[in-house]
Amino acid sequence: GIQVEQSPPDLILQEGANSTLRCNFSDSVNNLQWFHQNPWGQLINLFYIPSGTKQNGRLSATTVATERYSLLYISSSQTTDSGVYFCAVDFLYNFNKFYFGSGTKLNVKP
């Protein structure tokens, strides 16, 4: 069946540490996006990345579409990075019906 799996489910970091979050998906995707949900519930788009690599400041993401996974890298983490990170995909056979992973809950300690 359709699957979008994220790992790890929970992550605790000391401020300044680096981390890698992973998203596996079960079929060929049209669209893959990474989001950050802050502790107040607001979702912010981080990357639109169905393939390739992008960087934005301390964040970068890589999607290897042929191997059906995406990675989100956070470098030099800050307490403001805390929250839940979601990946969301829609598949080539069903555009615009987005499936979200269950998220990685990140807690960055000062």
Add this chain to the structure above:
Amino acid sequence: GAGVSQSPSNKVTEKGKDVELRCDPISGHTALYWYRQSLGQGLEFLIYFQGNSAPDKSGLPSDRFSAERTGGSVSTLTIQRTQQEDSAVYLCASSLGLTGGSGETQYFGPGTRLLVL
């Protein structure tokens, strides 16, 4: 410019009552999405609009749920005869609706927190 807005921000209702949730997308965004997020869970797709039409309604959990969009802008999600399991945060997102690139980036509203007693 203004982002996606949703109203009300919070809604408490009694089981069996109908509720209507509203979403105002970013001006010029033709694509609009509704999602539901239960406590501590990921997002569940409900429905997608391109303009005023909804090509895919398969995510609506039951026939008590309906949604419409008029004038290619504001959308309302209606839940009839609410049940306690409908309690969740209902999130709306919009995008330019252009295929590929940043045109598909979704921008989310703050959500409506629905509690059914």
